Amino acid sequence: AQKITQTQPGMFVQEKEAVTLDCTYDTSDQSYGLFWYKQPSSGEMIFLIYQGSYDEQNATEGRYSLNFQKARKSANLVISASQLGDSAMYFCAMREVMDSNYQLIWGAGTKLIIKP
Amino acid sequence: EAEVAQSPRYKITEKSQAVAFWCDPISGHATLYWYRQILGQGPELLVQFQDESVVDDSQLPKDRFSAERLKGVDSTLKIQPAELGDSAMYLCASSLGGRRGYTFGSGTRLTVV
Numbered sequence: 001a002q003k004i005t006q007t008q009p010g011m012f013v014q015e016k017e018a019v020t021l022d023c024t025y026d027t028s029d030q031s032y033g034l035f036w037y038k039q040p041s042s043g044e045m046i047f048l049i050y051q052g053s054y055d056e057q058n059a060t061e062g063r064y065s066l067n068f069q070k071a072r073k074s075a076n077l078v079i080s081a082s083q084l085g086d087s088a089m090y091f092c093a094m095r096e097v098m099d100s101n102y103q104l105i106w107g108a109g110t111k112l113i114i115k116p
Numbered sequence: 117e118a119e120v121a122q123s124p125r126y127k128i129t130e131k132s133q134a135v136a137f138w139c140d141p142i143s144g145h146a147t148l149y150w151y152r153q154i155l156g157q158g159p160e161l162l163v164q165f166q167d168e169s170v171v172d173d174s175q176l177p178k179d180r181f182s183a184e185r186l187k188g189v190d191s192t193l194k195i196q197p198a199e200l201g202d203s204a205m206y207l208c209a210s211s212l213g214g215r216r217g218y219t220f221g222s223g224t225r226l227t228v229v
Contacts, residue, residue, distance in 0.1 A: 004158075032163070043205050043207075045220035091159075101164060102147075102165070102211070106160075109158055
Protein backbone atom coordinates (compact mmCIF):
# COMPACT_ATOMS: atom_id res chain seq x y z
CA ALA A 1 0.00 0.00 0.00
CA GLN A 2 1.18 3.48 -0.85
CA LYS A 3 2.40 5.18 2.30
CA ILE A 4 2.95 8.64 0.84
CA THR A 5 0.57 9.91 -1.82
CA GLN A 6 1.10 13.03 -3.86
CA THR A 7 -1.92 13.32 -6.12
CA GLN A 8 -0.67 16.15 -8.32
CA PRO A 9 1.85 14.93 -10.91
CA GLY A 10 2.25 18.46 -12.23
CA MET A 11 1.10 22.01 -11.56
CA PHE A 12 1.29 25.31 -13.38
CA VAL A 13 1.05 28.42 -11.24
CA GLN A 14 1.30 32.11 -12.05
CA GLU A 15 4.26 33.92 -10.52
CA LYS A 16 3.48 35.61 -7.18
CA GLU A 17 0.49 33.39 -6.49
CA ALA A 18 0.40 31.02 -3.53
CA VAL A 19 0.78 27.30 -4.20
CA THR A 20 -0.46 24.30 -2.24
CA LEU A 21 1.12 20.93 -2.91
CA ASP A 22 -0.82 17.98 -1.54
CA CYS A 23 0.55 15.10 0.50
CA THR A 24 -1.29 12.38 2.38
CA TYR A 25 0.36 9.64 4.37
CA ASP A 26 -0.46 6.35 5.96
CA THR A 27 1.09 5.09 9.18
CA SER A 28 0.06 3.35 12.35
CA ASP A 29 2.97 4.83 14.31
CA GLN A 30 2.30 7.56 16.85
CA SER A 31 5.73 9.10 16.41
CA TYR A 32 6.78 10.07 12.91
CA GLY A 33 8.16 12.98 10.96
CA LEU A 34 7.13 14.55 7.69
CA PHE A 35 9.51 16.32 5.32
CA TRP A 36 9.29 18.29 2.14
CA TYR A 37 12.21 18.43 -0.27
CA LYS A 38 12.75 20.46 -3.44
CA GLN A 39 14.66 19.00 -6.38
CA PRO A 40 15.60 21.45 -9.16
CA SER A 41 16.55 20.19 -12.60
CA SER A 42 20.19 20.11 -11.50
CA GLY A 43 19.31 17.13 -9.32
CA GLU A 44 20.25 17.99 -5.78
CA MET A 45 17.66 17.33 -3.09
CA ILE A 46 17.08 20.40 -0.91
CA PHE A 47 15.43 20.19 2.51
CA LEU A 48 12.55 22.67 2.89
CA ILE A 49 10.53 21.99 6.02
CA TYR A 50 9.84 19.42 8.74
CA GLN A 51 6.77 18.60 10.83
CA GLY A 52 6.90 16.25 13.78
CA SER A 53 3.81 14.23 14.63
CA TYR A 54 3.69 15.73 18.11
CA ASP A 55 4.26 19.31 17.03
CA GLU A 56 1.29 21.40 18.09
CA GLN A 57 1.85 24.17 15.58
CA ASN A 58 2.23 24.01 11.85
CA ALA A 59 5.84 24.35 10.73
CA THR A 60 6.98 27.45 8.88
CA GLU A 61 10.28 28.26 7.15
CA GLY A 62 10.28 31.60 5.36
CA ARG A 63 7.89 31.37 2.40
CA TYR A 64 7.18 27.71 3.15
CA SER A 65 4.58 26.49 5.56
CA LEU A 66 3.15 23.07 6.23
CA ASN A 67 -0.59 22.62 6.65
CA PHE A 68 -0.58 19.64 9.01
CA GLN A 69 -3.93 17.94 9.58
CA LYS A 70 -3.12 14.93 11.69
CA ALA A 71 -6.60 13.39 11.82
CA ARG A 72 -6.79 13.47 8.04
CA LYS A 73 -3.16 12.33 7.70
CA SER A 74 -2.44 15.26 5.49
CA ALA A 75 0.73 17.39 5.28
CA ASN A 76 0.34 19.88 2.47
CA LEU A 77 3.13 22.29 1.57
CA VAL A 78 2.16 25.92 1.02
CA ILE A 79 4.50 28.25 -0.86
CA SER A 80 3.53 31.88 -0.55
CA ALA A 81 4.29 34.45 -3.25
CA SER A 82 5.74 31.97 -5.73
CA GLN A 83 8.86 32.86 -7.69
CA LEU A 84 10.28 31.59 -10.97
CA GLY A 85 13.03 29.85 -9.01
CA ASP A 86 10.43 27.71 -7.28
CA SER A 87 10.02 25.68 -10.47
CA ALA A 88 11.18 22.20 -9.50
CA MET A 89 10.07 18.75 -8.37
CA TYR A 90 8.73 18.65 -4.83
CA PHE A 91 8.78 15.50 -2.75
CA CYS A 92 6.92 14.70 0.44
CA ALA A 93 8.58 12.10 2.67
CA MET A 94 7.80 10.42 5.97
CA ARG A 95 10.36 9.18 8.44
CA GLU A 96 9.42 6.05 10.25
CA VAL A 97 11.22 3.36 12.19
CA MET A 98 11.77 0.10 10.31
CA ASP A 99 13.62 -2.69 12.11
CA SER A 100 15.01 -0.16 14.59
CA ASN A 101 16.33 2.07 11.81
CA TYR A 102 15.00 5.42 10.70
CA GLN A 103 14.09 5.47 7.03
CA LEU A 104 12.42 7.94 4.72
CA ILE A 105 9.41 6.83 2.69
CA TRP A 106 9.03 9.01 -0.40
CA GLY A 107 6.10 10.15 -2.47
CA ALA A 108 6.22 10.20 -6.26
CA GLY A 109 6.64 13.95 -6.39
CA THR A 110 4.88 16.95 -7.93
CA LYS A 111 6.44 18.91 -10.76
CA LEU A 112 5.77 22.60 -10.17
CA ILE A 113 6.19 25.12 -12.97
CA ILE A 114 5.91 28.82 -12.21
CA LYS A 115 4.75 30.92 -15.16
CA PRO A 116 5.98 34.51 -15.55
CA GLU B 117 27.07 25.13 5.70
CA ALA B 118 28.53 21.61 5.67
CA GLU B 119 27.88 19.57 2.55
CA VAL B 120 27.79 15.97 1.43
CA ALA B 121 30.36 15.52 -1.31
CA GLN B 122 29.72 13.19 -4.23
CA SER B 123 31.75 12.38 -7.30
CA PRO B 124 31.66 12.15 -10.19
CA ARG B 125 28.84 14.54 -11.02
CA TYR B 126 28.16 12.81 -14.34
CA LYS B 127 29.20 9.40 -15.64
CA ILE B 128 28.67 7.77 -19.01
CA THR B 129 29.64 4.14 -19.23
CA GLU B 130 29.13 1.29 -21.63
CA LYS B 131 26.96 -1.67 -20.83
CA SER B 132 28.86 -4.45 -19.01
CA GLN B 133 31.55 -2.07 -17.72
CA ALA B 134 32.21 -1.41 -14.05
CA VAL B 135 31.40 1.96 -12.49
CA ALA B 136 31.95 3.39 -9.02
CA PHE B 137 30.56 6.37 -7.14
CA TRP B 138 32.04 8.06 -4.09
CA CYS B 139 30.40 9.88 -1.22
CA ASP B 140 31.84 11.82 1.72
CA PRO B 141 29.15 12.63 4.29
CA ILE B 142 29.03 15.54 6.69
CA SER B 143 31.59 15.08 9.44
CA GLY B 144 30.08 13.35 12.45
CA HIS B 145 27.09 11.92 10.60
CA ALA B 146 27.03 8.24 11.49
CA THR B 147 24.20 7.32 9.14
CA LEU B 148 24.79 7.27 5.39
CA TYR B 149 22.32 6.37 2.66
CA TRP B 150 22.62 5.57 -1.02
CA TYR B 151 19.52 6.17 -3.13
CA ARG B 152 18.73 5.51 -6.77
CA GLN B 153 16.29 7.85 -8.49
CA ILE B 154 14.75 7.12 -11.87
CA LEU B 155 13.76 10.27 -13.75
CA GLY B 156 10.30 11.42 -12.69
CA GLN B 157 10.14 9.21 -9.61
CA GLY B 158 10.96 9.47 -5.93
CA PRO B 159 14.27 8.16 -4.56
CA GLU B 160 14.58 4.46 -3.80
CA LEU B 161 16.82 3.38 -0.92
CA LEU B 162 19.61 1.05 -1.99
CA VAL B 163 21.66 0.77 1.17
CA GLN B 164 21.86 2.32 4.63
CA PHE B 165 25.00 2.38 6.79
CA GLN B 166 25.33 3.03 10.48
CA ASP B 167 29.01 3.81 10.90
CA GLU B 168 30.75 1.06 8.92
CA SER B 169 27.93 -1.47 9.22
CA VAL B 170 25.19 -2.11 6.69
CA VAL B 171 21.81 -1.88 8.44
CA ASP B 172 19.59 -2.22 5.36
CA ASP B 173 20.49 -3.41 1.89
CA SER B 174 17.24 -5.22 1.15
CA GLN B 175 16.71 -3.27 -2.08
CA LEU B 176 20.29 -3.51 -3.32
CA PRO B 177 20.67 -5.81 -6.37
CA LYS B 178 23.51 -7.74 -4.85
CA ASP B 179 24.38 -9.68 -7.98
CA ARG B 180 25.80 -6.51 -9.48
CA PHE B 181 25.82 -3.78 -6.84
CA SER B 182 28.11 -3.49 -3.85
CA ALA B 183 28.63 -0.79 -1.25
CA GLU B 184 31.20 -0.25 1.43
CA ARG B 185 32.04 2.25 4.13
CA LEU B 186 35.24 0.78 5.47
CA LYS B 187 36.21 3.33 8.13
CA GLY B 188 32.72 4.57 8.82
CA VAL B 189 33.37 7.84 6.99
CA ASP B 190 33.26 7.98 3.19
CA SER B 191 31.54 5.36 1.08
CA THR B 192 31.76 3.79 -2.36
CA LEU B 193 28.92 2.29 -4.41
CA LYS B 194 29.94 0.00 -7.26
CA ILE B 195 28.05 -1.51 -10.16
CA GLN B 196 29.57 -4.39 -12.10
CA PRO B 197 28.51 -5.05 -14.77
CA ALA B 198 26.40 -2.00 -15.57
CA GLU B 199 23.15 -2.54 -17.46
CA LEU B 200 21.06 -0.12 -19.49
CA GLY B 201 18.40 -0.08 -16.76
CA ASP B 202 20.93 1.28 -14.26
CA SER B 203 20.76 4.70 -15.90
CA ALA B 204 19.56 6.96 -13.10
CA MET B 205 20.58 9.57 -10.55
CA TYR B 206 22.48 8.10 -7.60
CA LEU B 207 22.09 10.20 -4.48
CA CYS B 208 24.04 9.97 -1.26
CA ALA B 209 22.71 11.41 1.99
CA SER B 210 23.81 11.57 5.58
CA SER B 211 21.90 12.24 8.76
CA LEU B 212 22.18 12.99 12.42
CA GLY B 213 18.46 12.47 12.80
CA GLY B 214 16.18 15.06 14.27
CA ARG B 215 14.30 17.83 12.58
CA ARG B 216 16.69 18.52 9.72
CA GLY B 217 16.26 15.13 8.15
CA TYR B 218 18.83 14.14 5.66
CA THR B 219 21.43 16.23 3.85
CA PHE B 220 21.90 15.15 0.26
CA GLY B 221 24.85 15.43 -2.04
CA SER B 222 24.52 16.77 -5.58
CA GLY B 223 24.19 13.25 -6.95
CA THR B 224 25.83 11.30 -9.75
CA ARG B 225 23.88 11.13 -12.99
CA LEU B 226 24.71 7.78 -14.60
CA THR B 227 24.03 7.02 -18.24
CA VAL B 228 24.66 3.49 -19.47
CA VAL B 229 24.98 3.17 -23.25
